Amino acid sequence: MSAEVSETEVSGVEVTDVDVTEADVIDAAVGIRAGDALDAVRRGRATAREQSQAAHEALFAPQPSGEHSGDEKGSVSARVRHAVALFVLGLHGTAGEPLAAAHREALAAADGDLIAAVEAAVAAASRPGPYGVYAEVGLQGENEPGEVFRSQDAGLTEQLGAPLAAAIDHAALLVLRPREAAPADLARLTGAGWDTTAIVTLSQLVSFLTYQVRIVAGLTVLQETSSKETHT
Amino acid sequence: MSTTTTARVTPPEHFTREQLDWLAWLEPPRAQDLTPEQIAGLVEPKRAENPYFRLLALDPAVLEARTRADLDIFHTGARDGSGLPRAERELAATATSRTNGCVFCASVHARFAATLGHRPEEVDALLAQGVHTALLEGSLSARWSAIVRAAEALTRTPIAFGPEHVAELREVGLDDAALVDLISSAGFFSWANRLMLSLGEPSVPSVP
Numbered sequence: 534m535s536a537e538v539s540e541t542e543v544s545g546v547e548v549t550d551v552d553v554t555e556a557d558v559i560d561a562a563v564g565i566r567a568g569d570a571l572d573a574v575r576r577g578r579a580t581a582r583e584q585s586q587a588a589h590e591a592l593f594a595p596q597p598s599g600e601h602s603g604d605e606k607g608s609v610s611a612r613v614r615h616a617v618a619l620f621v622l623g624l625h626g627t628a629g630e631p632l633a634a635a636h637r638e639a640l641a642a643a644d645g646d647l648i649a650a651v652e653a654a655v656a657a658a659s660r661p662g663p664y665g666v667y668a669e670v671g672l673q674g675e676n677e678p679g680e681v682f683r684s685q686d687a688g689l690t691e692q693l694g695a696p697l698a699a700a701i702d703h704a705a706l707l708v709l710r711p712r713e714a715a716p717a718d719l720a721r722l723t724g725a726g727w728d729t730t731a732i733v734t735l736s737q738l739v740s741f742l743t744y745q746v747r748i749v750a751g752l753t754v755l756q757e758t759s760s761k762e763t764h765t
Numbered sequence: 766m767s768t769t770t771t772a773r774v775t776p777p778e779h780f781t782r783e784q785l786d787w788l789a790w791l792e793p794p795r796a797q798d799l800t801p802e803q804i805a806g807l808v809e810p811k812r813a814e815n816p817y818f819r820l821l822a823l824d825p826a827v828l829e830a831r832t833r834a835d836l837d838i839f840h841t842g843a844r845d846g847s848g849l850p851r852a853e854r855e856l857a858a859t860a861t862s863r864t865n866g867c868v869f870c871a872s873v874h875a876r877f878a879a880t881l882g883h884r885p886e887e888v889d890a891l892l893a894q895g896v897h898t899a900l901l902e903g904s905l906s907a908r909w910s911a912i913v914r915a916a917e918a919l920t921r922t923p924i925a926f927g928p929e930h931v932a933e934l935r936e937v938g939l940d941d942a943a944l945v946d947l948i949s950s951a952g953f954f955s956w957a958n959r960l961m962l963s964l965g966e967p968s969v970p971s972v973p
Contacts, residue, residue, distance in 0.1 A: 712866030
């Protein structure tokens with residue numbers, strides 16, 4: 534199901550007839566099937582379920598919008614979206630895998646050479662989070678200083694290209710040490726060519742994925758513990 | 766970096782239940798310049814007063830899905846008693862925000878958790894001590910401890926939520942619907958915290 538979605542993204546064909554109840558990315562990643570106990574529970578929060586899917590589609594199969602549809606400036610390409618997604622999910626290790634597969638496939642079709650560079654960035658950036666130094670005076674005793682990942686230090690800027698390298702550096706900040714985010718980080722994105730609208734989209738993309746991967750991880754534990762209980 | 770306001774920022778010094786302002790680091794559209802599509806993305810038109818939502822309205826489709834998911838996760842079933850009580854959804858949001866370090870988000874949701882849960886001293890202990898110390902010191906009831914421990918485990922990277930958390934939560938009375946509400950509430954704040962932490966900053970309101 535997710536493979537279907539990613540193909541349509543890459544070819545730029547609008548996804549018009551997808552019934553979200555049949556192609557729910559979270560259900561597919563967890564392995565929830567119609568009739569499962571968790572299927573019924575999730576449908577008890579139908580809006581949350583549908584809108585989680587809608588956010589995924591808005592980020593990874595965006596519909597051209599209004600008068601700006603043909604305007605390249607400020608938009609974030611599918612190539613960048615899938616590369617950043619692969620990076621964010623990679624930072625989550627095995628929990629990210631069920632969601633990462635579709636992005637890897639889409640990226641293979643869009644720009645296969647990038648996969649190795651993104652995976653190298655994941656390997657260089659991965660560490661336990663969240664950590665970081667607080668801005669707040671009263672919280673200095675809780676500071677957990679730690680490494681700042683930069684694609685450039687990992688020798689990856691050339692392979693990624695400067696705009697994507699900046700997006701990936703920002704994604705590492707948001708995933709691992711969000712408490713350290715500062716205006717200078719936004720200036721870095723601006724300096725790499727991202728405008729305010731693109732920064733909002735990139736920020737949503739990274740932040741949404743940290744939600745989606747946690748829903749998948751949490752529901753997977755529930756799914757496994759319920760089926761164990763059923764069998765014993 | 767251009768900032769949106771000439772107002773002086775008075776950063777809060779610690780986690781707090783007090784009302785805070787949030788100041789954007791990027792220029793949001795002016796309310797009167799929002800397109801119909803962006804207004805639709807706000808879901809509730811009143812949100813146009815808020816610079817955070819006006820900034821997110823630059824990607825209206827994502828904002829709309831975010832907002833509708835948020836409202837459902839925190840409100841549906843909370844009145845008819847199905848799933849997790851609202852106060853405990855807010856507690857999960859607070860524990861996640863405390864773990865990620867989002868002073869602004871923690872202030873908003875600590876107020877809800879304290880007011881709706883009628884146990885402000887436990888919320889204050891969580892804010893003041895942080896998740897680990899609050900749990901170690903026994904500052905929280907058994908049920909709230911289980912919820913806070915699970916929310917913190919879900920918030921970490923790599924995600925540390927496991928069968929032991931589910932077992933503890935079932936022991937304190939959570940059923941499948943309540944467990945899904947907890948996972949959704951904590952998970953949603955991994956999303957919200959990162960937006961609020963990276964697009965602006967909290968400020969103590971100036972006395973008028």
